[in-house]
Amino acid sequence: MRNPRYVMLVDTRLCVGCKACVLACKSENNVPDGYCREWIVEDIWGEFPDLRAEIRSTRCNHCSNAPCVDACPTGASHFALGGVVLVDHDACTGCKACIASCPYDARYVHPDGYVDKCTFCLHRVARGELPACVTVCPTRTLHFGDANDPHSEVSALLRSREWKVDHPETGAEPNLYFLV
Amino acid sequence: MTSPVHETVTTRLNPAIDPALHIWGWEITVYLFLGGLVAGLFILSALFELQKAKPSTSSGMRSVPLLALVLLSLGMGTLFLDLEYKAHVYRFYLAFRPSSPMSWGAWILLLVYPVGLLLWLGNLPAALQLPVLARPMAVAQRWRRPLLWLSVAMGVGLGLYTGLLLGTLSARIQWSSTVLGPLFLTSGISTGAALLLLLPLHADERKTLIRWDLVAIATELLLLALLLIGYASGSSAARMAGAVFMGGAWTASFWSLVVVVGLCVPLAMGLLEVRKHLPLIALTPVLVLIGGLSLRAILLASGQETGFRLLP
Amino acid sequence: MSWSRREFIQIGSVALGATSLALGGRRSLFGLDSPDVADPHTDGDRVVATLCELCFWKCGVLAHVQNGRVTKIVGNPAHPLSGGKLCPRGTGGIGLLYDPDRLKQPLIRRGDRGSQHYEAVSWEAALDHTAENLLKIKAKYGPEAVALFSHGFGGSFFKHLLNAYGSDNVGAPSYAQCRGGREVGFQLTFGAPVGSPEVLDLENCRAIALIGSHLGENMHNTQVQEFATALSRGAQLIVVDPRFSTAAGKAKHWLPIKPGTDIALLLAWIHVMLSENLYDHDYIAKYALGLEELKAHVADKTPEWAAVETGLSAGQIVDSIRLLAGARPAAMLHPGRHTAWYGDDAQRARAMAIVNALLGNYGRQGGFYLPTKLPVAKYPGVPAYATKPPPAPDKPKGVTYPFADESLAHGLRDASVPGTAAYDIKGWIVYGTNLMQALPEPKKTLAAIQHLDFLLAIDVLPAEITGFADVVLPEATYLERWDDVAVTPYKEPFVAIRQPVVPPMYGSKPGWWIARELSKRLGLETYFPWTDAGQMVEARLSAAGFDVAQVKKTGVFVAKHKPICLEEGLEPTFATPSKKIELFSQQLADAGFDPMPKYTPPEEPPEGQFRLLTGRTPTHTFGRTTNNRFLSQVYSENEVWLNARIAKERGLANGEMVSLVNQDGERAGPIRLKATQRIRPDCVFMVHGYGHESKGLHFARGRGGNDSKLMSRTKIDPLMGGTGMSVNFVRIEQVTP
Numbered sequence A: 001m002r003n004p005r006y007v008m009l010v011d012t013r014l015c016v017g018c019k020a021c022v023l024a025c026k027s028e029n030n031v032p033d034g035y036c037r038e039w040i041v042e043d044i045w046g047e048f049p050d051l052r053a054e055i056r057s058t059r060c061n062h063c064s065n066a067p068c069v070d071a072c073p074t075g076a077s078h079f080a081l082g083g084v085v086l087v088d089h090d091a092c093t094g095c096k097a098c099i100a101s102c103p104y105d106a107r108y109v110h111p112d113g114y115v116d117k118c119t120f121c122l123h124r125v126a127r128g129e130l131p132a133c134v135t136v137c138p139t140r141t142l143h144f145g146d147a148n149d150p151h152s153e154v155s156a157l158l159r160s161r162e163w164k165v166d167h168p169e170t171g172a173e174p175n176l177y178f179l180v
Numbered sequence B: 001m002t003s004p005v006h007e008t009v010t011t012r013l014n015p016a017i018d019p020a021l022h023i024w025g026w027e028i029t030v031y032l033f034l035g036g037l038v039a040g041l042f043i044l045s046a047l048f049e050l051q052k053a054k055p056s057t058s059s060g061m062r063s064v065p066l067l068a069l070v071l072l073s074l075g076m077g078t079l080f081l082d083l084e085y086k087a088h089v090y091r092f093y094l095a096f097r098p099s100s101p102m103s104w105g106a107w108i109l110l111l112v113y114p115v116g117l118l119l120w121l122g123n124l125p126a127a128l129q130l131p132v133l134a135r136p137m138a139v140a141q142r143w144r145r146p147l148l149w150l151s152v153a154m155g156v157g158l159g160l161y162t163g164l165l166l167g168t169l170s171a172r173i174q175w176s177s178t179v180l181g182p183l184f185l186t187s188g189i190s191t192g193a194a195l196l197l198l199l200p201l202h203a204d205e206r207k208t209l210i211r212w213d214l215v216a217i218a219t220e221l222l223l224l225a226l227l228l229i230g231y232a233s234g235s236s237a238a239r240m241a242g243a244v245f246m247g248g249a250w251t252a253s254f255w256s257l258v259v260v261v262g263l264c265v266p267l268a269m270g271l272l273e274v275r276k277h278l279p280l281i282a283l284t285p286v287l288v289l290i291g292g293l294s295l296r297a298i299l300l301a302s303g304q305e306t307g308f309r310l311l312p
Numbered sequence C: 001m002s003w004s005r006r007e008f009i010q011i012g013s014v015a016l017g018a019t020s021l022a023l024g025g026r027r028s029l030f031g032l033d034s035p036d037v038a039d040p041h042t043d044g045d046r047v048v049a050t051l052c053e054l055c056f057w058k059c060g061v062l063a064h065v066q067n068g069r070v071t072k073i074v075g076n077p078a079h080p081l082s083g084g085k086l087c088p089r090g091t092g093g094i095g096l097l098y099d100p101d102r103l104k105q106p107l108i109r110r111g112d113r114g115s116q117h118y119e120a121v122s123w124e125a126a127l128d129h130t131a132e133n134l135l136k137i138k139a140k141y142g143p144e145a146v147a148l149f150s151h152g153f154g155g156s157f158f159k160h161l162l163n164a165y166g167s168d169n170v171g172a173p174s175y176a177q178c179r180g181g182r183e184v185g186f187q188l189t190f191g192a193p194v195g196s197p198e199v200l201d202l203e204n205c206r207a208i209a210l211i212g213s214h215l216g217e218n219m220h221n222t223q224v225q226e227f228a229t230a231l232s233r234g235a236q237l238i239v240v241d242p243r244f245s246t247a248a249g250k251a252k253h254w255l256p257i258k259p260g261t262d263i264a265l266l267l268a269w270i271h272v273m274l275s276e277n278l279y280d281h282d283y284i285a286k287y288a289l290g291l292e293e294l295k296a297h298v299a300d301k302t303p304e305w306a307a308v309e310t311g312l313s314a315g316q317i318v319d320s321i322r323l324l325a326g327a328r329p330a331a332m333l334h335p336g337r338h339t340a341w342y343g344d345d346a347q348r349a350r351a352m353a354i355v356n357a358l359l360g361n362y363g364r365q366g367g368f369y370l371p372t373k374l375p376v377a378k379y380p381g382v383p384a385y386a387t388k389p390p391p392a393p394d395k396p397k398g399v400t401y402p403f404a405d406e407s408l409a410h411g412l413r414d415a416s417v418p419g420t421a422a423y424d425i426k427g428w429i430v431y432g433t434n435l436m437q438a439l440p441e442p443k444k445t446l447a448a449i450q451h452l453d454f455l456l457a458i459d460v461l462p463a464e465i466t467g468f469a470d471v472v473l474p475e476a477t478y479l480e481r482w483d484d485v486a487v488t489p490y491k492e493p494f495v496a497i498r499q500p501v502v503p504p505m506y507g508s509k510p511g512w513w514i515a516r517e518l519s520k521r522l523g524l525e526t527y528f529p530w531t532d533a534g535q536m537v538e539a540r541l542s543a544a545g546f547d548v549a550q551v552k553k554t555g556v557f558v559a560k561h562k563p564i565c566l567e568e569g570l571e572p573t574f575a576t577p578s579k580k581i582e583l584f585s586q587q588l589a590d591a592g593f594d595p596m597p598k599y600t601p602p603e604e605p606p607e608g609q610f611r612l613l614t615g616r617t618p619t620h621t622f623g624r625t626t627n628n629r630f631l632s633q634v635y636s637e638n639e640v641w642l643n644a645r646i647a648k649e650r651g652l653a654n655g656e657m658v659s660l661v662n663q664d665g666e667r668a669g670p671i672r673l674k675a676t677q678r679i680r681p682d683c684v685f686m687v688h689g690y691g692h693e694s695k696g697l698h699f700a701r702g703r704g705g706n707d708s709k710l711m712s713r714t715k716i717d718p719l720m721g722g723t724g725m726s727v728n729f730v731r732i733e734q735v736t737p
């Protein structure tokens, strides 16, 4: 069977930084109080009144060449279906090597001891639903799908729109694309 | 395109990640320091014996393997304290992940114990040579030379590992340098020598060790210089990482504790001792130990903060 | 909708086939590892379709319940206002339901008003005490001496109770402090208000201009969705705002206007539209009157003239209106919502309505649509109210606001000071509105309360107003109760219901139950024939012919789409006296007002002071969610925005704590300073709803600054009595640590 490559696209032209995605993620995934799996970055360039803004929702990049998977001594951090990077809670020692190795600071230590981060809501995707953040977003900023499927919406968008990834120089090969 | 003024707001506020990454504290500092120290002890004591071609008779040298194991256990203790999921510590030994220095380290640490134990058994002080130990002692003595070589190799592995552990974490720009492995290894050797100098040794042993320590300190200075040159001549990211020692927040502590107290003063005092045949002052090795600990502490703390988030 | 369904299946087919791979793909080590697809198990064993009440938009939501606890709240895909998507607050109902600071039992005041000294009592005692006081007022002054202040869906039952009791004095801060000016301006021009949800076909719009409306921070769900859809289809955006709002960051033209000068800009825009022939001739000829008068009125309102007034460049003014008009009729000047700014707000809304009329977008696709509404009778079988109450005493003696079409909340407040209005208000019922923050001039609110015979507050949280009540009744939250049937005029008319998701916690009770218990004690039980609101909802739905079980299951019934615009074959009609769009308003002329909007320059801030502007943050609704710990995780305190250059000149650092002091010496703060390029140098901005003082709000108390305290002055709109609130000036004081 063809192996999917799951990616998420963030349309920076539409994102209003409302954080509905952050909060939906928290309640869908039971993220403990005071922690988040995803966050918002607001960049403003220029001086009044010549300003330019970019707002984006961001999270783990599910890197194809994930340094966190390389750094993990136990195999707890691993690639799952569609290249999604997951942490197996039972195999995690909380050594935090993966946290130090992540160029995007996308991980945190869950109060229960294991390291946690965005899962691309694989539990939803596996039963045919979109990730919680994608579903809730009122501006339809977020798109999720299989980049290996040339007919998918994400493939079409990656072909038709200009995009960038966060810090490509890390070599981690991120799978979170920002449409500009 | 990019105008001079840039405002950025990030909503992420994860404990220990924001506003600046700080996941590793004193536990890992002590672990890295003791790991290097133990590596130095193994390398030096083994080389010493290989050079002399006979086991040392000083009580200091004879106790080294055991002392090393005690120190290593202490280090593993602090490493354990740092684990967030302590009940899962056994998971280190259900996998070997070649891409993970942490995994290499976990297994190397396991190897150190039997080797150290055998080295100690092979040169037991007379008072401890109990009849029950006769057979293991005989084995240890038969394999003494290969064991000594193994101990050197293992020491080098352990010493390098303490640096590589950080050096391979390229997400932390300051650590991401090939110099870190050799630097921590040399620092381990020099702190090892310093600790040995504080033990009861024969005079000739002492003399040789001082010389070796001086070579180690000089090498370390060289490596530090390389590290700093690497930052200064590297990408903008590297320059940013190096800036913490050159005008940035860690400048004072780095230059005073690591460079002056830990390296330059001991180097000068050591040279004086060797040249002028002055009696050794206990202060010199203590300074070296302080310097070694400071090096780990400062690199660990400052390096964590040099992530990609600091870049535009 | 169809888009997301397709995407769903597309991913589904890949993933479902691969689930086995996902679950079995990684070899488990000695059976010690968790499965690859770690499910957080937040899906409910029960899912209830209901309506959100974190704000007043009433989006359809699905609440997931697991072992009696609400685990998550998601959008209801069947509901037209949410379409399965939610604003950030919608998810946060859990934070309200499980707020440890909730009102838990009825309270009767024991100390002075405002001393917050209360005794917890039984419902029996609290209701008896309340009814006794209401009967006393009725006997002594007449029933009209009781006023209801109400905001929120649940208020309808108390309005019903009050009407039955004999008073029609109902006021909400969502009129004179909010939409009022806009509604009057549009009513005068087109013969209909804009309403809520606003009748805007934003998604089909090709060019949108926003005056202040900070969509993206203002998170009315459907509008934000349509706004984004329009942008993603390439609509052009023009944003007029003294602040570089989120929307401004997406605009082709950002016009950082000097606050209070919008009418000058609007007149110049009209000037350019008329002089450059950018308006819809046929449409205006057919539907409007007063073009010639308008032409004469704006003849000298050149872009150059407006540039001086507004601080914008003439080029910007011309370019932006050309861009907007170029897309007509699918072009819109958004009418805004919170328009209580400068006291000439109805006239500003008129100017905005005129621009829209010239764009020819009223009753057109991509403009203002003509909604339809389903016929659902009110309470079937309930008798008509016995008395016809006198008009509300909501204006000072001798003053008229001829175009006000709802009661003024602040006017009812002021009528509580004896002898100032047509008659005195002696008792207040306050439902779901925190008058201490929602009304400007809080000192007047305090003074009015001291004159009352009785004050009943019904709330879910110990908001400031509850600290002044004689009786406080804890209502069950929206997740624990039935409310009325929502009959919403929309593109596709629909009805939707709120139903309880979990039983009421603590000693709280649903609004219907409270109103009904009071009705029994007031001898009005014939008006409340159903024991719970669920029965009433069923009765209303079945009387209107709906399949009750189906509506309960999906939470909503959406009727077939009927034509809503010219393009769909619906000819627009205008309920103005002339039955036309009135560019020139004879009504206004007859009442002695300017028949066409005039520009008056705003007051300049005194030296060293800044004009205070307020707005929203996406994650909160006024002060009602600032104690919500779930929502506050991503934004817990407001900041005061100050231009970065000015901050630097004054030695103020970004992030430092400051106090704000207004022209009358009123203070707010400490509040964090946000030194930013994103605002003009002559004003400051803060999000409304912070700086709580109520002891019971353990989380929100003392967080951020309270803008309402700084609104010690208002400018009253002579047409409709709205309270212009952006007329206050503040200076910034450093807080010495």
Ligand SMILES: Nc1nc2c(c(=O)[nH]1)N[C@H]1C(S)=C(S)[C@@H](COP(=O)(O)OP(=O)(O)OC[C@H]3O[C@@H](n4cnc5c(=O)[nH]c(N)nc54)[C@H](O)[C@@H]3O)O[C@H]1N2
Pocket (backbone or CB within 6 Å): C055, C178, C179, C211, C212, C213, C214, C215, C217, C218, C219, C220, C240, C241, C242, C243, C245, C257, C258, C259, C260, C261, C262, C336, C337, C338, C339, C341, C613, C614, C615, C616, C617, C618, C619, C620, C621, C622, C685, C726
């Ligand atoms: N998240 C969230 N969303 C909400 C609400 C909420 O509480 N929270 N409340 C809802 C309600 S009831 C309402 S009424 C709406 C209000 O939402 P809007 O109608 O969008 O709000 P306004 O108060 O009109 O606009 C505030 C904006 O106007 C700008 N502004 C201030 N003065 C001037 C001026 O003189 N000229 C111009 N051109 N701009 C100016 C401010 O900088 C700010 O960006 O929001 C609704 N949506």
Ligand SMILES: Nc1nc2c(c(=O)[nH]1)N[C@H]1C(S)=C(S)[C@@H](COP(=O)(O)OP(=O)(O)OC[C@H]3O[C@@H](n4cnc5c(=O)[nH]c(N)nc54)[C@H](O)[C@@H]3O)O[C@H]1N2
Pocket (backbone or CB within 6 Å): C053, C151, C152, C154, C173, C174, C177, C178, C179, C338, C431, C432, C433, C434, C435, C437, C438, C439, C440, C458, C459, C460, C461, C463, C475, C476, C477, C478, C614, C615, C621, C622, C623, C624, C625, C688, C707, C708, C711, C725
């Ligand atoms: N200074 C200033 N004043 C303003 C504005 C501003 O921007 N600045 N905005 C104005 C605008 S646009 C508006 S629409 C108004 C809004 O004014 P209000 O609607 O009065 O808003 P809040 O002050 O948040 O009061 C809401 C109250 O309802 C309570 N509540 C919440 N849910 C329930 C419930 O289910 N049942 C009951 N019984 N109570 C409940 C909350 O605890 C809170 O006390 O404010 C206006 N006033």
Ligand code: SF4
Pocket (backbone or CB within 6 Å): A014, A015, A016, A017, A018, A019, A020, A021, A022, A040, A056, A057, A136, A137, A138, A139, A140, A141, A142
């Ligand atoms: S919900 Fe959508 S618009 Fe809001 S912050 Fe997230 S991605 Fe951006």
Ligand code: SF4
Pocket (backbone or CB within 6 Å): A059, A060, A061, A062, A063, A066, A067, A068, A069, A085, A101, A102, A103, A104, A105, A106, A107, A117, A172
């Ligand atoms: S973003 Fe970080 S945590 Fe996520 S896959 Fe990449 S390296 Fe790993």
Ligand code: SF4
Pocket (backbone or CB within 6 Å): A071, A072, A073, A074, A075, A076, A077, A087, A091, A092, A093, A094, A095, A096, A097, A098, A099, A114, A115
């Ligand atoms: S913390 Fe857990 S997931 Fe991260 S590297 Fe250590 S064992 Fe692996």
Ligand code: SF4
Pocket (backbone or CB within 6 Å): A024, A025, A026, A028, A029, A037, A038, A059, A117, A118, A119, A120, A121, A131, A132, A133, A134
């Ligand atoms: S994909 Fe799921 S886990 Fe990841 S950010 Fe979105 S909601 Fe959170």
Ligand code: SF4
Pocket (backbone or CB within 6 Å): C052, C053, C054, C055, C056, C057, C058, C059, C086, C087, C088, C089, C090, C091, C219, C220, C221, C222
């Ligand atoms: S707009 Fe947001 S808060 Fe208001 S009803 Fe809808 S989901 Fe709830």
Ligand SMILES: [Mo]
Pocket (backbone or CB within 6 Å): C174, C177, C178, C179, C337, C338
């Ligand atoms: Mo409002």
